[in-house]
Amino acid sequence: MPPQILRLLILTLAIAGSYFSARAVLKPASFGQYGWYRGDALVELADRPINYAGKATCEDCHDEVVKVKSKSNHKSLSCESCHGPNAGHARDYSIETKKIKDPKFCLICHEANPSKPAKFPQIDPAEHFSDSKCVECHLPHAPSESPPK
Numbered sequence: 001m002p003p004q005i006l007r008l009l010i011l012t013l014a015i016a017g018s019y020f021s022a023r024a025v026l027k028p029a030s031f032g033q034y035g036w037y038r039g040d041a042l043v044e045l046a047d048r049p050i051n052y053a054g055k056a057t058c059e060d061c062h063d064e065v066v067k068v069k070s071k072s073n074h075k076s077l078s079c080e081s082c083h084g085p086n087a088g089h090a091r092d093y094s095i096e097t098k099k100i101k102d103p104k105f106c107l108i109c110h111e112a113n114p115s116k117p118a119k120f121p122q123i124d125p126a127e128h129f130s131d132s133k134c135v136e137c138h139l140p141h142a143p144s145e146s147p148p149k
Contacts, residue, residue: 051085054078058086061093065141072142073121082140106134 033039058079059066069075080086082105084098100106112122121143129137139145 050087052080053085053087053090055080057090068139069141072144074141074143100140101133101135 028038028040030039030041031037034042055078062079065079069077082098082100086097089095089097107123107125110121110123112124116122134140135147137146139147
């Protein structure tokens with residue numbers, strides 16, 4: 001056998017041996033318990049605190065908002081998409097939800113971007129408004145309507 005082939009064979013065996021040795025030492029014991037997942041991950045995830053209440057929980061108390069929102073373009077959005085995680089508010093109503101007042105927040109979805117569908121409402125902030133806030137001209141839950149003066 002030529003020496004270069006022998007060296008290549010030894011190198012391949014060393015790499016394979018290193019891989020299987022490292023895998024035996026580093027692989028968690030519960031890996032593979034549920035397919036390509038670590039079984040202990042389920043327990044770790046269940047121990048995390050719940051942050052999101054869910055749209056149905058918000059709708060239980062805020063039925064007036066549900067009525068307005070159900071007729072608007074925002075009807076499919078979850079409340080927590082804009083107001084943030086509110087499980088704490090659902091448990092204790094004295095905890096305030098996040099109020100949206102910064103126009104940059106609305107621009108996360110509505111700033112003009114050629115990659116968005118043309119029918120999606122988009123604006124160029126420089127042309128659409130100067131220093132005003134979106135909520136001065138639009139109701140957040142029904143954006144095609146204006147707030148009462």
